[in-house]
Structure formats: C-alpha cells, structure tokens
Amino acid sequence: MRGAWKIGSIAGIAVQVHWTFLILLAWVALAYGAEGGPAAALRGALLISLLFATVVAHELGHALAARRFGVRTLDITLLPIGGVARLERFPEGAVPGLVIALAGPLVSGVIATVLLGGALLLEGPLVLLPGPGTPLLVQLGLANLLLCLFNLLPAFPMDGGRALRAALVAFVGPLMATRYAAAVGRVMAAMFGVVGLMSNPFLVLIALFVWLQGAAEEQAALVRHALRGRTVADALVRDVRVLAADALVGDAAHDLQHGLQQEFPVLVDGRLAGVVGQADLVRALAAGRGDAPVAEVMRRDVAPLPLGLPLSRAYERLQLAAAAELRSLPVVDQGELVGLLGLDTVTSLMAVEAAAAVARPRAGRDPLDAAALRAA
Ligand SMILES: [Zn+2]
Structure with a gap:
C-alpha cells in the first residue's frame, strides 16, 4: 500500500x-x-x-x-x-x-x-x-x-458481512451470496454515513470504505463467475519470444518496439530463470545500461503460473503483477516454460463472456458460435 x-x-x-x-x-x-x-x-x-x-x-x-x-x-x-x-x-x-x-x-x-x-x-x-x-x-x-x-455488523466487506456472505454461499452459491451481502453492505454503509455525518467523522470514512470496497469485491465475484471452469491453458499465448540470459538490454528493447510482447521470459539452459518487462528495460536504458546482459536487470522473484491453475486465480496474480509493472506472467507445465498469460487477454475474454451472457437470452444462441453467426 x-x-x-x-x-x-x-x-x-x-x-x-x-x-x-x-x-x-x-x-x-x-x-x-x-x-x-x-x-x-x-x-x-x-x-x-x-x-x-x-x-x-x-x-x-x-x-x-x-x-x-x-x-x-x-x-x-x-x-x-x-x-x-x-x-x-x-x-x-x-x-x-x-x-x-x-x-x-x-x-x-x-x-x-x-x-x-x-x-x-x-x-x-x-x-x-x-x-x-x-x-x-x-x-x-x-x-x-x-x-x-x-x-x-453485516456491512460487507466488514467481518460480519463476510460471515453473512459465507453463510449464504451454502444456499445460493458464491456469486449471488456476494451480491446479496454487498447489497446489505450498501444499506449499512448508507446508515453509517448518515449517523457519521451527525456524530463521528470516522464513521463517514468507514461508510466510504464499505461502499467502495464492497463494490470492488462484488466486481471481483463477477470476474470469478465469468472465468469459472477455465484454466490458464484457455488463454495462454504459446508463441512467445524468449531471451537468453546474455542477450543485451538494447536488443531486448528493440524486440519491444517491433512486437506486441512487453514481457520476456529469460531462459538459462532451457529453464525459466526470470522475467524482464518493459519497465525494467526502460529503466536500464535510462541508466545507460543498454550493453548490460538482461540477466542483470531481470526479475528473479516472479513465480510462474501453472498451466492448470484456475483462470480466476491467475487473474488475481496478474492484477498483483500489474501493480508491479508486469502485464503478463510466464506459464509453466511440469517445470517447462510453455508461454505467457497476459492481463489484457484475460480482460478481453471476460468482456466476450459478459457480452455472451447478455446476448444469449436475447438471441437464444451462443454469439461465440461463428457458424451460427454466419447462418444468421
Ligand atoms: Zn476483522
């Protein structure tokens, strides 16, 4: 924070x-x-x-x-x-x-x-x-x-609200449990706000926190719902450019300009040793280190995503990585690098899924089904 x-x-x-x-x-x-x-x-x-x-x-x-x-x-x-x-x-x-x-x-x-x-x-x-x-x-x-x-108090995402949500999961499933708990939370937040304005400014802050954080978590529940049943393999980009540890920062920056890829896995003896991202390369160039090997500027602490990881979990990891200026993460299967998973790919997949969910009841068929579209 x-x-x-x-x-x-x-x-x-x-x-x-x-x-x-x-x-x-x-x-x-x-x-x-x-x-x-x-x-x-x-x-x-x-x-x-x-x-x-x-x-x-x-x-x-x-x-x-x-x-x-x-x-x-x-x-x-x-x-x-x-x-x-x-x-x-x-x-x-x-x-x-x-x-x-x-x-x-x-x-x-x-x-x-x-x-x-x-x-x-x-x-x-x-x-x-x-x-x-x-x-x-x-x-x-x-x-x-x-x-x-x-x-x-049942003001999701405060503790009582989380307990309420957890109890509701048993009856209506995770998505609706979150939506109900967040709705109750908004009512509580409105009450905190009114009481707080009359008595205690901290209560107003708490009301804001409950309202905003509740909305964010409801959004996250929608994401998990959209990505349910999918794994990293469903959004994997397999054809990625990798760098050898002795590749130069300047050359990697050249690759950055002439491709869509912004993160590069760095391999040593065929195994993933680290990741170098756009921000790392730009920083190294700004420090006049264009001739340094990428091994010196790569991140060694990036945990790769397993191929079979649920996509909703991978999405959470990608959001944390994005906060650290990495917009995609390496994916491994049985210890071997198999590609990259990008935040933007997952976001597009969710947008498509959301559009499908809206269009499905209206059109009566799956809009992702290209054959059905052509027939229409
Ligand atoms: Zn607590």
Missing part, C-alpha cells in the same frame, strides 16, 4: 502503518492534552497505541485462520479507521469463509473479556463506569468490546 511504512513482522507477516495513522495519534494526543495537559496527552497517545496493538492482534486472528486454509496474508496495515489484513484471496467456501471472518472479532472479544473480566474481579463493577478515572486497561477492554461488536 502506498504511503505505508513497515514497522515489523509477526508470524512472517509484514505489519505496516499508514502515515495517516500518525494524524489520528496526534489528534487524540492534542484532544487529551487540551483537557488535561501533557500527562493526559501522553495517556491518549498510549491508549491509541495499545488499541492499535490489539487491532493488529485482531487482524492476526484473520491471517492465522486464513493460513489454516492455505491462504497467505500479504500484509497487515494500520489505518486510522482500523486494520486491514490483505489476504492473497478470500476462500469461496462457506466453512473457511465463516472461520476466517469470525476469527478477528473472536480475538477482540477474548481481549475484551480478559481485560474487563480482570478489572471486575479486582476492582468490582464500579470500575466499568465511564469517567475521568477509568483505568487505561478498562478503556482498552471497552474499545475491544466495541471493536468486536461493530465488526460483527
């Missing part, structure tokens, strides 16, 4: 904090400081820091639950409106969906129970009354209780 700094990693997952989070920290410290002086300001900053440590624990709940279903978490980011665990994908199935969605609120609930239960046992019920003397850990416990309950 842009504008986020990595502050460490837990269980192999990078934890980063977005710069806007510092505004929140300063804002709370100032608000506390204005009322109670420097000591109160420090206390406010400490409370927010502790609160966000427990938010990280909440996100880790999601991440570790996801890991049990074989899903990697790319990173955890702290934003002023809360934390986000970015999973490489969210499982379609009802059971993994429910477990992953509910693991976060469960962690918050446990933290709240321990802190508030401990305070009750040690100090008696009066300690829970809000007031200037409320202990820091009680405030933290109450905040976690709120975090647990608020996240359970």
Whole structure:
C-alpha cells in the first residue's frame, strides 16, 4: 500500500502503518492534552497505541485462520479507521469463509473479556463506569468490546458481512451470496454515513470504505463467475519470444518496439530463470545500461503460473503483477516454460463472456458460435 511504512513482522507477516495513522495519534494526543495537559496527552497517545496493538492482534486472528486454509496474508496495515489484513484471496467456501471472518472479532472479544473480566474481579463493577478515572486497561477492554461488536455488523466487506456472505454461499452459491451481502453492505454503509455525518467523522470514512470496497469485491465475484471452469491453458499465448540470459538490454528493447510482447521470459539452459518487462528495460536504458546482459536487470522473484491453475486465480496474480509493472506472467507445465498469460487477454475474454451472457437470452444462441453467426 502506498504511503505505508513497515514497522515489523509477526508470524512472517509484514505489519505496516499508514502515515495517516500518525494524524489520528496526534489528534487524540492534542484532544487529551487540551483537557488535561501533557500527562493526559501522553495517556491518549498510549491508549491509541495499545488499541492499535490489539487491532493488529485482531487482524492476526484473520491471517492465522486464513493460513489454516492455505491462504497467505500479504500484509497487515494500520489505518486510522482500523486494520486491514490483505489476504492473497478470500476462500469461496462457506466453512473457511465463516472461520476466517469470525476469527478477528473472536480475538477482540477474548481481549475484551480478559481485560474487563480482570478489572471486575479486582476492582468490582464500579470500575466499568465511564469517567475521568477509568483505568487505561478498562478503556482498552471497552474499545475491544466495541471493536468486536461493530465488526460483527453485516456491512460487507466488514467481518460480519463476510460471515453473512459465507453463510449464504451454502444456499445460493458464491456469486449471488456476494451480491446479496454487498447489497446489505450498501444499506449499512448508507446508515453509517448518515449517523457519521451527525456524530463521528470516522464513521463517514468507514461508510466510504464499505461502499467502495464492497463494490470492488462484488466486481471481483463477477470476474470469478465469468472465468469459472477455465484454466490458464484457455488463454495462454504459446508463441512467445524468449531471451537468453546474455542477450543485451538494447536488443531486448528493440524486440519491444517491433512486437506486441512487453514481457520476456529469460531462459538459462532451457529453464525459466526470470522475467524482464518493459519497465525494467526502460529503466536500464535510462541508466545507460543498454550493453548490460538482461540477466542483470531481470526479475528473479516472479513465480510462474501453472498451466492448470484456475483462470480466476491467475487473474488475481496478474492484477498483483500489474501493480508491479508486469502485464503478463510466464506459464509453466511440469517445470517447462510453455508461454505467457497476459492481463489484457484475460480482460478481453471476460468482456466476450459478459457480452455472451447478455446476448444469449436475447438471441437464444451462443454469439461465440461463428457458424451460427454466419447462418444468421
Ligand atoms: Zn476483522
């Protein structure tokens, strides 16, 4: 995520904090400081820091639950409106969906129970009354209780909404489950927006997040539906130009100008050693390295796509690659390079599929069927 700094990693997952989070920290410290002086300001900053440590624990709940279903978490980011665990994908199935969605609120609930239960046992019920003397850990416990309950609201893609979606999958399938959950999410977002405008600006931000992210995930569900049953092999370009490791950057740039291909697999002894893309070549040329071998500027960390991978999964990988300036990825079968899969190819395939879905009920036949078109 842009504008986020990595502050460490837990269980192999990078934890980063977005710069806007510092505004929140300063804002709370100032608000506390204005009322109670420097000591109160420090206390406010400490409370927010502790609160966000427990938010990280909440996100880790999601991440570790996801890991049990074989899903990697790319990173955890702290934003002023809360934390986000970015999973490489969210499982379609009802059971993994429910477990992953509910693991976060469960962690918050446990933290709240321990802190508030401990305070009750040690100090008696009066300690829970809000007031200037409320202990820091009680405030933290109450905040976690709120975090647990608020996240359970069915505002897809918040946790409660994801759980709702997962439960619906069992009845109406993944596509309609997402569409219903997103519709409920939009109603919730509208409510957050109205309440937020009257009371709390953060709620307005959350409303925006729910609305926009919900729409994006609904779109992704439509994509998965359009690509269902297809694999990488269905959109593979087999006839691709490959480079030897000692090919020169300048020559590769020449190939770039005179072909449609923007990424080139680099082979060493007939095996895929890396990929060099348009952006890599342009950067190397700009640095005056036209005479360098491509092996020096290629990317070695590009994981190739297996030929049998579902196309919807490949599409997600392509979108991540596009964010890193690669618009196609190498495809391997039994360790051998067999071609490239391009983001644009998959996008066109989806456009054709969408057109077919619209035209099919109208024309009563498959518009992709060329023979039928000629006969018409
Ligand atoms: Zn959560």
